[in-house]
Amino acid sequence: xxxxxxxxxxxxxxxxxxxxxxxxxxxxxxxxxxxxxxxxxxxxxxxxxxxxxxxxxxxxxxxxxxxxxxxxxxxxxxxxxxxxxxxxxxxxxxxxxxxxxxxxxxxxxxxxxxxxxxxxxxxxxxxxxxxxxxxxxxxxxxxxxxxxxxxxxxx
Numbered sequence: 001x002x003x004x005x006x007x008x009x010x011x012x013x014x015x016x017x018x019x020x021x022x023x024x025x026x027x028x029x030x031x032x033x034x035x036x037x038x039x040x041x042x043x044x045x046x047x048x049x050x051x052x053x054x055x056x057x058x059x060x061x062x063x064x065x066x067x068x069x070x071x072x073x074x075x076x077x078x079x080x081x082x083x084x085x086x087x088x089x090x091x092x093x094x095x096x097x098x099x100x101x102x103x104x105x106x107x108x109x110x111x112x113x114x115x116x117x118x119x120x121x122x123x124x125x126x127x128x129x130x131x132x133x134x135x136x137x138x139x140x141x142x143x144x145x146x147x148x149x150x151x152x153x154x155x
Contacts, residue, residue, distance in 0.1 A: 059153040062088050066150055074139055081146060082126045085109060088153070102128060113149040121145070 062084065069080040089112060090098035100108050106127040109118040117123040122141045 055153055058088065058091055059151065062150045062153060063147070066146060070143065077139065078125060078142075081142070085126060088112075088150070092153070113152065115149060117145055117149065 065084050065087075066081070069077050069084065072080055086098045089108060092112065093108075097108055097112075103119070106119040106124065109123070109127070110116050115121075118127050122138060123145065125142065126146075
């Protein structure tokens, strides 16, 4: 047996050494990563809260303006409700969305409110019925559905 192959005794072992860049238990890169993650989470939460607050404000304003239309005559009520829909679309999706006409406008409203009320339902009157001869539009159905749709405006 060679002396190099002989097992070393405990007193011949050298002490444990940490790697050269491990000066402490918490390294700088870890602290920076945790801080950036926390800041990103805080920013995302703040943006979501602000968007929800803006949508809630839009919803309250739309419902308030909608309630004011109920005191108007039937023809004036339809015009006021159509204008209200334009304002809501402009606020939520921009000027280009509010300037659409005809089928594109009906499709935009249906997407905005997740319904088919404006392209296939009684809401069709609000899309292009204002420019036609007055038909027997059921104001109660239109009012009830518009109130429900406006109340659903969320983030």
